[in-house]
Amino acid sequence: MSSTSPQPPDDGVPRPPEVVRRLALLWDPPQPSGRGRRARLTLDDVVGAGTAIADTEGLEGLSMRKVAARLEVGAMSLYTYVPGRTELLDLMIDRAFAELDLPPATAPWRDGLAAYARAHWELFQRHPWILQTNMWRLPLTPSVLDAQECGLRTLVDTGLPERQVVEIVGLLDAFVRGLARSTVAESAEKDASGQSNDEYWTSMSSFWVDHFDPRRYPTMLRIWDAGGFDAEATPFEASLERLLDSVGMAIDRARGAS
Amino acid sequence: MSSTSPQPPDDGVPRPPEVVRRLALLWDPPQPSGRGRRARLTLDDVVGAGTAIADTEGLEGLSMRKVAARLEVGAMSLYTYVPGRTELLDLMIDRAFAELDLPPATAPWRDGLAAYARAHWELFQRHPWILQTNMWRLPLTPSVLDAQECGLRTLVDTGLPERQVVEIVGLLDAFVRGLARSTVAESAEKDASGQSNDEYWTSMSSFWVDHFDPRRYPTMLRIWDAGGFDAEATPFEASLERLLDSVGMAIDRARGAS
DNA sequence: TCATCTCTCGTACGCTGTACTGGAACTAGT
DNA sequence: ACTAGTTCCAGTACAGCGTACGAGAGATGA
Numbered sequence: 001m002s003s004t005s006p007q008p009p010d011d012g013v014p015r016p017p018e019v020v021r022r023l024a025l026l027w028d029p030p031q032p033s034g035r036g037r038r039a040r041l042t043l044d045d046v047v048g049a050g051t052a053i054a055d056t057e058g059l060e061g062l063s064m065r066k067v068a069a070r071l072e073v074g075a076m077s078l079y080t081y082v083p084g085r086t087e088l089l090d091l092m093i094d095r096a097f098a099e100l101d102l103p104p105a106t107a108p109w110r111d112g113l114a115a116y117a118r119a120h121w122e123l124f125q126r127h128p129w130i131l132q133t134n135m136w137r138l139p140l141t142p143s144v145l146d147a148q149e150c151g152l153r154t155l156v157d158t159g160l161p162e163r164q165v166v167e168i169v170g171l172l173d174a175f176v177r178g179l180a181r182s183t184v185a186e187s188a189e190k191d192a193s194g195q196s197n198d199e200y201w202t203s204m205s206s207f208w209v210d211h212f213d214p215r216r217y218p219t220m221l222r223i224w225d226a227g228g229f230d231a232e233a234t235p236f237e238a239s240l241e242r243l244l245d246s247v248g249m250a251i252d253r254a255r256g257a258s
Numbered sequence: 259m260s261s262t263s264p265q266p267p268d269d270g271v272p273r274p275p276e277v278v279r280r281l282a283l284l285w286d287p288p289q290p291s292g293r294g295r296r297a298r299l300t301l302d303d304v305v306g307a308g309t310a311i312a313d314t315e316g317l318e319g320l321s322m323r324k325v326a327a328r329l330e331v332g333a334m335s336l337y338t339y340v341p342g343r344t345e346l347l348d349l350m351i352d353r354a355f356a357e358l359d360l361p362p363a364t365a366p367w368r369d370g371l372a373a374y375a376r377a378h379w380e381l382f383q384r385h386p387w388i389l390q391t392n393m394w395r396l397p398l399t400p401s402v403l404d405a406q407e408c409g410l411r412t413l414v415d416t417g418l419p420e421r422q423v424v425e426i427v428g429l430l431d432a433f434v435r436g437l438a439r440s441t442v443a444e445s446a447e448k449d450a451s452g453q454s455n456d457e458y459w460t461s462m463s464s465f466w467v468d469h470f471d472p473r474r475y476p477t478m479l480r481i482w483d484a485g486g487f488d489a490e491a492t493p494f495e496a497s498l499e500r501l502l503d504s505v506g507m508a509i510d511r512a513r514g515a516s
Numbered sequence: 517t518c519a520t521c522t523c524t525c526g527t528a529c530g531c532t533g534t535a536c537t538g539g540a541a542c543t544a545g546t
Numbered sequence: 547a548c549t550a551g552t553t554c555c556a557g558t559a560c561a562g563c564g565t566a567c568g569a570g571a572g573a574t575g576a
Contacts, residue, residue, distance in 0.1 A: 027469040036522025074525035162486025167493040178432020211285040219411045228420025235425035246504035294553030332556035
């Protein structure tokens with residue numbers, strides 16, 4: 001999902017140890033070293049507990065103390081498995097992206113790209129907290145790169161210039177994330193906070209009664225009257241098809257030009 | 259930018275007072291009531307100070323204590339102007355969206371929609387913290403609705419069914435937000451934390467040397483070798499044109515069908 | 517057995533948002 | 547000019563957060 005830019009190897013660069021540790025934890029899961037006291041938990045237990053909490057309470061409800069409590073462990077014990085909250089989140093994201101049901105390399109580009117988009121869409125429904133992460137740079141994580149690789153692969157043999165492949169996958173990612181944000185996560189939030197659903201509705205109704213000025217917003221009123229806002233079906237599939245159409249146009253153009 | 263859904267007025271619904279207060283603060287700015295002690299600050303001072311801090315330090319650097327310190331005022335004094343941090347953020351967002359340079363109603367749909375998208379794009383460059391807000395529902399704020407009204411207005415007379423107008427504006431919003439997230443904010447973050455740029459680069463290089471497996475990610479390697487990743491020019495304009503093309507197709511289809 | 521290593525976790529520090537409260541400053545009415 | 551009414555100011559305090567530190571517990575290799 002993230003836009004990543006491979007760099008040539010450069011051995012002369014100093015490496016801050018916390019960066020190295022962070023990456024090592026993701027790419028080389030630690031093997032238990034016989035010696036010393038036995039661990040009560042595994043790294044996966046910790047990541048799983050964090051995910052469970054974030055799934056139900058959102059990212060703002062995820063605290064080290066809560067994770068520890070769920071595992072019936074002292075708060076500071078977590079820090080033997082994970083350097084800190086940031087790295088825990090990295091691992092949670094990796095674990096979540098590993099769940100993606102990615103299309104096979106053999107799929108034709110349109111099917112593959114649609115499946116790629118839907119897989120992410122469903123992932124964001126299961127784990128809406130991913131959309132709450134800062135995410136203007138997903139972590140450099142195995143599963144995240146697997147997904148990225150898959151997305152690029154669907155288009156790399158279509159004749160499009162490489163730069164445009166990157167651009168299109170980025171556009172698709174932006175689309176899925178953005179739409180998931182305004183649609184999926186909303187309902188998840190409502191479910192989580194129980195009465196929040198009513199409260200939100202109330203806030204809306206209070207707004208329309210007290211503050212909405214039809215003269216200031218005539219277009220919205222007109223669209224409302226025409227029923228344009230009550231879209232019980234999410235516009236995901238329709239918008240996706242539109243997007244894929246435009247990708248098809250770009251491919252045709254590229255093939256015509258070569 | 260948000261997807262809003264007007265509801266019919268319903269006077270029988272109870273209204274939680276904090277919701278009413280929150281909306282009132284946004285829509286009916288408080289007039290000073292002659293009586294009592296004179297205020298040292300205005301609401302706008304507080305919102306401005308908050309915006310200034312968020313612009314330079316990001317949203318995680320915005321705390322009530324810092325805002326108060328910048329205004330040379332006790333922390334608790336802020337609470338006479340603003341019920342809490344949440345509402346301060348609402349006001350900051352409203353103020354930011356008021357800066358949008360929206361296209362006139364007379365513009366042809368393609369120019370208008372492009373200007374609408376670019377205005378948001380530039381706004382997110384000036385105030386990247388907006389992208390950090392939860393934002394799976396922008397606040398019901400005058401300026402936010404102005405923007406939404408403008409976006410819908412550009413398409414409402416093109417012959418598209420109302421539902422599709424809403425869908426397309428939503429898609430465009432998602433696109434701009436998503437791309438801004440992965441592009442704009444990244445550089446802003448680097449500027450803010452100074453050495454973070456080097457550090458990030460270092461982390462990358464460390465990654466490519468130690469962990470990247472070309473056999474696992476052949477497509478990424480291939481695209482990298484072809485120079486597909488070194489896009490110094492942001493793909494915003496190119497992707498926007500592609501998106502507008504697909505909107506044009508939808509409009510032609512709608513006109514042909516009617 | 518004992519040194520060594522690793523995991524466990526209580527305590528503590530600095531940060532956050534904000535409830536409460538007493539006091540300061542100002543105006544309106546008399 | 548005085549008082550009553552009203553508003554703003556801010557110190558203190560509390561619960562929650564991430565996590566640095568260090569003492570103790572449990573396991574292993576020599």
